[in-house]
Amino acid sequence: MSHYHQLTAFDRGRIEVLLREGLSMRSIAKEIGRSASTISREIARCVG
Template identity: 55%
Template sequence: MTQIHSNMKKRTYTHLTDIERGQIAAYLEQGLSLRNIAKKMGRDVSTISREKKRGSVQQIDTFRKPYTEYFPPCL
């Protein structure tokens, strides 16, 4: 039996470009919130949040205190 009608909508997402990842890094350095970054870039806030989470690493400063830093991937 085959299904003729589908209730699945066609997905319309696009991947982030390297330029957009660089913009995210620059905006984060300026101290902008994830919502403001998403609004400026015309993306959903969850996209920015996931990218930040994916590209963040934990570092240790000179006083041995951990902090998190976002690094866009270099291709």
């Protein structure tokens, strides 16, 4: 059984807003309760 949870549309929206506000990936991760690597992968997926 997996312990992973997909990011919700709400989480993705928060990542976008927080990035525009200039927060670091680590700060965003703390803000939404996810790992910095999750945030990094999500940003790379959306940009790339």
